[in-house]
Amino acid sequence: MKKTFYTPIEVGDYKITDNFWKAKLDIVKDKMIPYQWEALNDRIADAAPSHCIHNFKIAAGMEEGAFAGCVFQDSDLAKWLEAVGYILLYKKDEELETIADSVIDIIEKAQQPDGYLDTYYIINGLDKRWTNLTDHHELYCAGHMIEAGIAYYNGTGKEKLLEVVKRLADCIDGTFGPEEGKIHAYPGHEIVEMALVRLYETTGQRRYLKLAQYFIDERGKEPLYFKEEIEKNGRSFYWERSLFQYQYYQAGKPVREQKTAEGHAVRAVYLYSGMASVAKETGDETLTAAVKELWENVTRRQMYITGAIGSSDYGEAFTFDYDLPNDEIYGETCASVGLIFWARRMLEMELKGEYADVIERALYNGCLSGMSQDGTRFFYVNPLEVNPEACRKDQRKSHVAVERQKWFGCACCPPNLARLIASLGNYACAFSENTMAVHLYIGGEIKTPFGNTRLIVDSNFPWEGKVKIKVIGGGGNFNLALRIPGWARGYTVTLNGEPTEGSCREGYLHLRRDWKDEDELTLEFPMRVEKNYANPNVKSDLGRVALTRGPLVYCLEEIDNGKGLTKIGIKEHAGYQLAADGMEAGEVDIITQGTIADDSGWGESLYRFDGPPNLNEIMLKFVPYYLWNNRGTGEMIVWIKDC
Amino acid sequence: MKKTFYTPIEVGDYKITDNFWKAKLDIVKDKMIPYQWEALNDRIADAAPSHCIHNFKIAAGMEEGAFAGCVFQDSDLAKWLEAVGYILLYKKDEELETIADSVIDIIEKAQQPDGYLDTYYIINGLDKRWTNLTDHHELYCAGHMIEAGIAYYNGTGKEKLLEVVKRLADCIDGTFGPEEGKIHAYPGHEIVEMALVRLYETTGQRRYLKLAQYFIDERGKEPLYFKEEIEKNGRSFYWERSLFQYQYYQAGKPVREQKTAEGHAVRAVYLYSGMASVAKETGDETLTAAVKELWENVTRRQMYITGAIGSSDYGEAFTFDYDLPNDEIYGETCASVGLIFWARRMLEMELKGEYADVIERALYNGCLSGMSQDGTRFFYVNPLEVNPEACRKDQRKSHVAVERQKWFGCACCPPNLARLIASLGNYACAFSENTMAVHLYIGGEIKTPFGNTRLIVDSNFPWEGKVKIKVIGGGGNFNLALRIPGWARGYTVTLNGEPTEGSCREGYLHLRRDWKDEDELTLEFPMRVEKNYANPNVKSDLGRVALTRGPLVYCLEEIDNGKGLTKIGIKEHAGYQLAADGMEAGEVDIITQGTIADDSGWGESLYRFDGPPNLNEIMLKFVPYYLWNNRGTGEMIVWIKDC
Structure with missing residues (x-):
């Protein structure tokens, strides 16, 4: 029987008009894209400079200077261009298109005659290119640039950037592969795999699919390429003392032998997205089985109720099954975005509600929480429980920002959100x-x-x-x-x-x-307030509940409920009132009865054996999780005591 | 009114004969002291070499070679000699005394004409001595050696080591102090303060007390000595990116302004012990008030029910009030030992049960847990909840050893336990x-x-x-x-x-x-099984109980109760049966009825909203916490669900 695939509709084929998403799209178009353009040009006061455009201009021979910023800085421009490509399908904007065209001219100028394109090595010496695949990001930047080329072509019909990225993909294809004389390796930070499959789908050129397949099949084979590269370069291995070793890069063993999600969460879900894309296009059954097993591992054992993933700050990584600490979480915005990429690709292979459920969960909760209501401030880390005092005093929680930031030195999350929202139609339906x-x-x-x-x-x-x-x-x-x-x-x-x-x-x-x-x-679909329980193996959530209504996870904030949110519990048979007095149009808040453990009558000692603390009754107000921290800094909690 | 002080009786004035402690003293004498002597001489197979005796021999000109081991390696010998001094009061042993005498001869030979004694600098160049007070341990080693000199004098009546340490203290007194030409500084790792007070009490020489007082009063004064030293040496500041900065060393502000316990827990309680000793001997009221405030902070807001302290692996440190994670705890054995030192000194000033309660709590739980039943294996970290899988897979818990170790590269804990147990009489009564x-x-x-x-x-x-x-x-x-x-x-x-x-x-x-x-x-005193509750601000323990009986905290182990201990709860009105079938003579175990959340019937999803997990009934067996992990590796938990 021929397998049925479900192709996402093109972004331009879904004209979004509803209040909720139109407002977000307007924010992307009117706030985020212009703001990010300023950021790429180092024009945001008191934010770390990006250096990104400057690097491209140096590489293009238009300006003098040294490369600056992260080694993967090029990707910020690529993500911006991708978002622009999609947003132009939402609303034409000649001025924006002119800006984008002019920066594409610079990119084209920076590209080398053989198609190579990475400003770090163009500026610092091409003789060194492809020598640090483990920790540098040439293939990662290439992947983002390919996505940008396709999006801009879709959005405008203009082929210049698409031609650039085809030459870039050809350069990579000439460099990597099983043939003698080519490098037998794969990227340290995945993404090029899924980008190459899209380039295949866009151009019909099968060599791009084969190259993606090669990167996936080669990954983690013994002897480990990264290990040999590190030894050859005489560098020290950054993850030497870590528990995950090369699994930080999902490169400790072949992908088909990887049964649990491990290592850096964003890298992981980008890889799995590539695996799903290749599996779909090649019909490779072992790869399909492998990616399904990983899907089950992540969504049934390593995913927060908000769709956040990555339980640990150390390595921004997955840890192990059912380890989902709410306050020490990493839960990078990009990781939830990547989870959506992956889920959509699973959905292309199989029309199953569980994939779309994950898209919806991550989209309305762990992704949207990454941006402020006005679209100018961003979270990198998306905790489910925050006590600002802990973040100030405990190193283990010091990675958790207590308020959204203007921009980041490593600004991967804001443009990733922009490109996701701008291409929302892609995730909303398929045929x-x-x-x-x-x-x-x-x-x-x-x-x-x-x-x-x-x-x-x-x-x-x-x-x-x-x-x-x-x-x-x-x-x-x-x-x-x-x-x-x-x-x-x-x-x-x-x-x-x-x-x-x-x-x-x-x-x-x-x-x-x-x-x-x-x-x-x-x-x-009846939208009831539901008390959610986690699998009892999730020790962080045992004896706790999280309220949801429809696709939204709810939380308590200090501004509504006072300090000491961990002491709050929900009453067993409490009813729920809905209130629409929130900060966002249409917003539904939840009012219910709860209890708070009384420390005022506790006395002097830390421990006592004359019974549990008294519980005082209080009214609780829950607000949608994605809207937290839009009214100042304070405590927040999703999973509260069930009693 | 003249203040009444309570002087601990001399170790030799308490002849311990009871089953429980006699067995421990025999272990110290027959196992730990001989074993540690072998370790000091690098004769333990498959354990990291100590290099300690070798360093002393090089410094004494008896052997050739380079200094090896930690910069504070000398202290291991000092702690061993201190334990020997005390244990000889428990039981004479000519052979042991001869060995100790001969190593004291070596120490005396290594001592410099001006009294200086630290093998690291004697071997590596005396011109550099006292130049890295921040991170090197000359004053720390001196403190331990002073304690050894006093103990060995008490234990044997022999004055040679006491004379050595008096010369050493005089050398320090000639080097540090408010006078012009002296160094205006204090130790990076405290302990010398309390040792100097003891030396004052032993010799009657008031200059030692004044020196201790100086170190305490000078600490943390602006401009910060450590900051200037680091700048002068052109070194980088190890805690640059930490939240505690110089408070890692309790040196970020004057001790009287330190209202909460911060930084490295062992250093902290050694300092507080010194503060208490100086406060007692000088009658300094502001110092007394300061140390009492710190006492309240630690024992009412930062101490585990086992008497463990130090909530975080990062910096082996205190974090903030009510932050007491059971699985990511540091809870170093030495820190609980230090807490006992401090409590005893508080008790010297004031006869209050709360001080003795803390001694008892730490002694029978957080300290004794540091050694195996047979006294040959040791814990550095003493968690209240362990899942071996988590320790293997989650970097945040990778500092938690899942079984006691033979010895450590930094072997501070085993000899610290030995010297505590050997001097137990000191803590048991006072007059x-x-x-x-x-x-x-x-x-x-x-x-x-x-x-x-x-x-x-x-x-x-x-x-x-x-x-x-x-x-x-x-x-x-x-x-x-x-x-x-x-x-x-x-x-x-x-x-x-x-x-x-x-x-x-x-x-x-x-x-x-x-x-x-x-x-x-x-x-x-009726010994009932008690259900303990923590202050509701301790979020790790909220909704949980810990069982105690008398001074002992109890725990569940996997070997008795199966896997998944976090899913276990205690039934509200369960009775307790006592059982004496344990591994230790006289041991009382607790049998009761409990529940376990059922994951087998949970289904596929991670989250669901059709009610909490089912609870199955099970019988629970609790064993004394200090005995955990004597029957193989597995899960362990102290605080269990209350339902």
């Missing part, structure tokens, strides 16, 4: 030969591949569970696959006001019929 | 002009300062709460102050079989009378 699958209920207009048929989605997600989908532009015989979110206890569906039925498989309601113009489906 | 105070009920014979009166203590602590105290050798009019342990809910006391009464003040029962020969007191 196969005869199916249109809707993953996320984002209000807007979707172009289907079936004639001129379009779908108008009317939704007030994440605040309300009611969705209307109207067929316009014709209709036709196709299957509409509508995701039943994992958080919904049941659903109702009507067609033109009449009850209708479909078949429910793997988290999707399939409705196959001759769709007529003006057909209107109404879906309703 | 003032008209009072004999019994702090710990250790079976044996106590020589009082009242004529020839002695007390025979008959006790089966920590297993039974009944104690008999018999007066022999005369009697007389004095006050007997008997500690009522903090864990006892009441007590009964009879004199010669008849109920008697005294006055109870600050945790001591005072019985003043004309004691007659053969008078016999019987005290009974």
Whole structure:
């Protein structure tokens, strides 16, 4: 049987119009992209300079100077250009396009005759290129630049950057591979794998897919390339004393032997995304099985309820099954973004609700929490429990910023958020030969591949569970696959006001019929406040609950509930009131009854044996997690005591 | 009013005979001291060499070679000699004494004409001495050597080492002080302060007390000596990026301005011990107030129920109030030993049960846990919760050894335990002009300062709460102050079989009378199994309980209760059975009913909202915490769920 794949629709084929996401897209377009452009040009006062554009100008022979910034600084420009490419599909902007075109000219000038493109080595000496694959980021920057080339081509139809990245990919293809005389290696920081598959999908050139496949198959083979490279260079191995060794780079063993997610979380999910892409395009069953096993490991044993991943600051890494500390978490914004990349690729292979559930979980919680409401400040680390005193006094929590920052020396997260939001349509629905699958209920207009048929989605997600989908532009015989979110206890569906039925498989309601113009489906997913429990092996959450409503995780903040949030518990049979007095349009807050352990009557001693502390009754106000820390610095908690 | 001080009785004045402690003393004498002697001489197979004796021989001109080992390696020999001095009071041993005498000869030979004694600088160049007070340990080694000199003099009456350390102290006194031409500094690692006070008490030479006082008063004054020294030496500051900065050394501000315990825990409690000693001897009220405030901070907000201190591996340090993670703890054995040093010195100033309670808590739990039952293996770190998988896979817990080790490159803990146990009498009772105070009920014979009166203590602590105290050798009019342990809910006391009464003040029962020969007191402290709760601000323990019985903290081990100990809870109204089938003579284990959260029926997902996990009933077996890990590697937990 031929396998069915689900191709994400193009970004431009989903015109997003709903209040929630339109506001975010406007922030990306009006705030983040201009702000990041200023940052790339070192024009943000009291923020670390990026040096990025300056590096490109030096590499292009337009300015003098030395390379500055991180070795992967080029990727910031690439991510910015990718976001620009997508955002131009949301709203045309000639001025922005002119700026982007002019910077693409600089990139083209910086590119070497053989296609090589990395300003660090162009400036510091090309003779040294490809000699530090372990810790330098030439292939990583290349991966981002390839994504930028494709996005900008999609967004504008202009081929210049696409041609640049094809030459770059060809240069890499000429350098790496199994053939004699080529380097038998793979990147220290993954991403080029998934980018190369996209380049294959865009250009039809199979060599790009083969190169991605090579990078994945070669990874972690004995003798370890990174080990030999480090010895050859006479460098010291940064992770010498670490527990993960080469698994920091997911390079300690072949990818098919990696049963649990290990090492640097962003690298890991970028690799797994590449594995999924290659598995889909090649039909490699062992690779498919490997990436599914990793998926189960991450989503069933190493993922926070917010979709955050990476339990430890040390190595910004995964640790082990069920280790999910809420306060010492790393939970990098980029890692949640990467998890979404990966989930979408799993969804391309298999239409299963669990993949879309993870996209939704990470998107509305662990990703959106990375930016302030106004889009000018960002979190790198996304904790589920914060006590500012602890962050000031305990080195183990000193990586947790107690408020969002303007910019970062290593500014990977803000542009990663920008490119994700700008390309949201990519994650919201997909099609196969005869199916249109809707993953996320984002209000807007979707172009289907079936004639001129379009779908108008009317939704007030994440605040309300009611969705209307109207067929316009014709209709036709196709299957509409509508995701039943994992958080919904049941659903109702009507067609033109009449009850209708479909078949429910793997988290999707399939409705196959001759769709007529003006057909209107109404879906309703009851959005209840739910008390979530974690698997009892998660010791950080045992005896605790987290409230969710629809796709949103909720939290308590000090500004609403006072200090000492860890002492708060929820009452067993408390009801919930919804309140809409929040800081964001449509926002739904949750009011309920709780208790707080009383330390005032505790007395002098640290320990006592005359019974547990008294519990005083209090009213609790929960707000959506992604909105925390928009009203000043203070404590925050997601998992609270269940009693 | 003249202040009353309580002078600890001399080690030799408490002949310990009870089963529990006699066994430990025999281990120190027959196992630890010989083993450590082998270690000092680099004769332990597959253990890191100490180099210690070799360094002394080189410094004495008896052997050739370079200094090796840690900069504070000399202190290992000093601690060994101190333990030998005390243990010879427990049991004479000519062979051991001969070995000790011969090594003292070497030390004397190594000492420089001006009294200087530190093999690192004697070997590497005396011109550099006193130039790295921040991170080198000349004054620390001197402090330990002074303690050794006093102990060996007490133990044998031999003055050679005492003379050596007096010359050493005089050399230090000639080097440091407020006078022009002297160095205005203080040690990076404290201990010399309390040693100098002891030397003052032993010799009557007030200059030693003044020097101790100087080190304490000078500490942390602006401009910071360590800062200037580091700048002068052009070295980098190791704690540059740390949150505690110079408070790592308790040297960021004057000691009287230090309101919370900060930095390296062992250094801290050694300093506080010195502060208490100086405060007592000088009557300095601001110093007394300062050390009391620190005492309250540590014992009411930064101490584990086992008497462990030092919440963080980073800097082996204190963190902040109520931060007491059970699995990421440092809890160094030496820190609990130091806490006992400090508590005893507080008790010298004030007869208050809370000080003795801390001695008992740390002694029977956080200290004894540092050694294996047979006295040949040691813990450096004493966690209250261990999952071996976490220690192998999570860098944050990689400092927690999952089993006791033979020896350490930095072997401070084993000899520190040896010297503590060997001098136990020092901590067990004290006297003032008209009072004999019994702090710990250790079976044996106590020589009082009242004529020839002695007390025979008959006790089966920590297993039974009944104690008999018999007066022999005369009697007389004095006050007997008997500690009522903090864990006892009441007590009964009879004199010669008849109920008697005294006055109870600050945790001591005072019985003043004309004691007659053969008078016999019987005290009974009911030893109940108690469910302990922590102050609700201790988030690691909230919703959890720890079982204690008498002075002992109990724990669950995997070998008795299976894997997944964090999932275990105690039932609300469970009764307790006592069992005496343990590994140690007299051991009392606790059997009770508990629950375990069921993960088998949990299903596939990490999070769910259809109720908490099921609880299955199980029988639980608790064993004394200090005995954990004597039956193989596995999980262990002290604080378990309360439900």
